[in-house]
Amino acid sequence: MMNELSVMIVDDEKLAREDMQTFIDWESLGFHIVATAVNGRQALKMYEKHHPKIVFTDIKMPVMDGIEFSKALRKIDEQVIIILLTAYEEFSYAKAAITLGVTDYVIKNEITPQSMEILLGKLRQRIETVQRSSNILNDKLIENYFQAQEDNVGILEGRMLEKRLCYLMVEQNLPLNISEEPADADFCVRKQEISEALRGVDYVSMKMKAVSNVWENVTAVILDTELISQNDNYQILYKNAVRVREFLEERFERDFTVFYTMEPLTLPNWKKLCKNNERIFRQRCFKPEEAIVGIVRKPESQSRRADFDKKQLQQLMGGSEEKLEEYIGKIYDDICEAEDYQEFCSLSKKLYACLLEELQKQGEVSDRQELSFKKNWKDWMDAEKIRDWMIRQFKMRMEKSSGGEERRNSRIIAAVKAYIRQNYANPDLTLDEIAEYVHLNTSYLCTAFKQETGNTIKNYITDIRIEAAKKQLDEGNGKIYEVGLSVGYQSGQYFSQVFYRKVGVSPGDYRRYGG
Structure with missing residues (x-):
């Protein structure tokens, strides 16, 4: 579906305005008339309100004619397309107006639906070509400027540096890859896809000026605030941040965090704010519940070096679980309190390496798959989850090395x-849900359950459901299909089949004749 392009018609004759509005199907061609005006002065006010992409204007009008209006409009917007509507006697006048910033002209008496469709097709092509070129140019310039180590203002034009703008910065919520394995490409949304999606958002009361990939996983949206008062900047920018997050999460079915500036800033000041407060973009690791985050100036916190001793950890592996958990938990808690992202990553990777060493010592190299990114990424989404996962893994290694696995x-x-x-009454109860409840891999849990009980988990669930059904049938409660529903079977027929297979009689016969 093509994007609709906005149009304004300016003519002092009511009949002429109505004729332009109705003699072709604008919407079917991908255009939308957002405003009309009776003279140039009124048209300027309407432009400030609606910002149409294309303006059709008559030449001879009271108060302010089409030529004066075109000159004034061109000073406001260099990109807007201006088409003069002219009569035969004004032809030379209109032709000369091209040098004043008018895009083109059409002779009123020669306009037909066919000629207008051809003209609109050319205008659409022109707008889209300019837009693509402008996006690529501005986006790349801003990306180069933001990523440059020095504040190389020579990369950008002076007017781009002076204008105060608002900024949203979008990041997909990705797990911390402590195993340093290649991540699944399907898991990450490509930067290009995010950028294209952000260009399609319907922003509240703000014009999107550029979308640029400023860091490896961070995409910036630059918004113009000229349509709103300064007092409304914060509230409207926050609304846009919420809208962007909801739009992306619905589009890609992934979680995102959106950061926003608290006030309009020039590009150099925005870059300085972000560079001096980089830790804000890492705080999701420690505060995953904060999905919309304001970028504010914060005093630098003291970095916290992890008090990690590999020898002490190995000694604790031969002691009590409580002391092992206390040791690992204390190291993590100190770092999380300081919100030191770099030290948190470093500690997690060191502990992960220790886990791999324990696997090798215990001769269980095949278990390495159980520690892989693919198996565990859901537990690596934030600091608290990683901390808890790490404690569980070390306790498992400890129990295996001390012969305590059976008790565990x-x-x-x-x-x-x-x-x-x-x-058991939940028809959607799954093995994955049960494994997640006890913080184990599904295949490992199934094997352990079978070794311990001689039964499979699925069969055990069936046994529990059938025993509950027998009790209800003995008491004479409900119809057969209602009994099935109450113990987790959505199909009465399937319930009867399972019951017969387990008990040897149908539910109806069981109720009539007893077990």
Whole structure:
């Protein structure tokens, strides 16, 4: 579907305005008339309100004629397309007006639906070509300027440096890849896709000036505030931040964080603000609940070096689980309190390397897949999840090395059984849900459950459901399909089949004759 281009018609004759509005189907051609005006002065006011891409204007009008209006409009907007509507006797006048900034002219008596369709097609092509070139030029210039180590203002034009603008900065919420494996390409939304999507957002009361990839995973949207008062900047920019996040999450089915400036800034001041407050863009790791974040000047916090001792960790692996958990938790908690992202990453990668060493010591190199990015990325989305995941993994290694795995599995299996007894009536109960509840990989849990009980988890769920159904049938409660629904079977026919397979009689016969 093509984007609609906005049009304004300026003519002092009511009949002429109405004729222009109705003699072709503007919307079917991808155009939308947003305003009309009776003279140049009124047209300037309407332009400030609607900012049409194309203006059709008569020449002879009271108060301010089409030529004066075109000259004034061109000073405001160098890109707007201005088409003069002229009569035969004004032809030479209109032709001369091309040098004053008018884009083109058409003779009123020669306009037909066919000629207008051809003209509009050419205008659309012109606008889209200019827009693509402008986007590529501005976006690349801003990207180069932002990423330059020095404040190389020579990259940009003077007017781009002086204008105060508002900024949104968008980042996809990605897990911290502590295993440093190649991430799944399908998991990350490509920067180009994000940029294209951001150009299609319907921004509230602000004009999108540029979309630029300023950091590896951060895309900036630069917005012009000329349509709103300075007092409204903050509220409207916040609304746009919310709109952008909702738009991207619906479009890509991924989570995003949107950062926004608290006030209009020039490009150099925006760059300085971001460079001096880079830790704001890393705080999602420590505050994942904050999805819309204001970029404000904050005093530098003291970096916190992790008090990590590999030998001490290895000694604790032979001691109690409580002391091991306390040691790892304390190191992480100190870093998280200081919100030191670099040190957090460094510590996590060191601990991950220690986990791999433990696997090798225990001769379980095949278990490395259980520590992979693909298996664990959901547990690596923020600092708290990584901390808890790391403690669980070290406790598992500790129990395996000390022969405590069997005792641990018994506790886990007991928890699984209790969870199933509480949730068997849920028809959507899955193995993945149960495994997530006990913080284990699904395949590992299934193997441990079978070793401990001699039964599969699926079969155990079925046993619990059928026992609950038998109890209801003994008590004479409800119809057969209602009993099935109450124990987790959405299909009455399937419930009867499972019941017969387990009990040897149908639910109806069981109720009539007993077990």
